[in-house]
Amino acid sequence: MEKLVATEKAVEVIELLKTKHGKLVFEQSSGCCDGTVPICFQSDGHYISSQLVLIGEIAGVPYYIDKQQAEYLKHMQIVVDVMEGRGASFSLESAEGFAFLMKSKVMK
Template sequence: MGERVTRVELTEAAEHLVRTLAERHGPVMFHQSGGCCDGSAPMCYPRGEFRVGGSDVLLGHVAGDTPFWMSADQYAYWRHTHLTVDVVPGRGSGFSLEGPEGVRFLIRSQVFTDEQWARLAAEPPLPTGADTAE
């Protein structure tokens, strides 16, 4: 089998911001919950300061080695979409690292094509928090 279908990526602006945040705070991670408030916005935390749950799903790595996690419930809704993390002016209501910068991360989604969906169906399941020590 070849390379996995990419499930999540960053815009150029988001990648630049992630690298800036990592320079200031050390390695970072993303987590997208399905909770209230900014539950549909990806949150960026210093790696190790957010505890990933056993059922959280690792969608992939962005900006080099930055893990992007999603809660199992949210993944159940979005498993059929490719996610692009962008950055826009404004403040979110969470504890995400970009808040003091006057910007917030935002998800843009696009449904996978039939070809991508067929490839995804042939891939092994994504790792979960129970499978990894990140």
């Protein structure tokens, strides 16, 4: 079982964003408002905090998560999905009418 996966619909949205914005990066911090929300940014000029660790890639896009969350989720598979509607974030997909979300399940 892979540590980081994405649904087919999430990959479709990622590919759309790559076409429109070029190189991307995902960041999942531990902030009070965005703790389980993957936020997608253009990678050019985006600063990655030393408090984030790379846990893998989805659709060729690096996915960073807060060190403490990574420890908490070390036995979990992370599934990135997308839903229609605007999320409350600065993530690129919100302008397209989508919102990324993170689900997790125990790795067997």
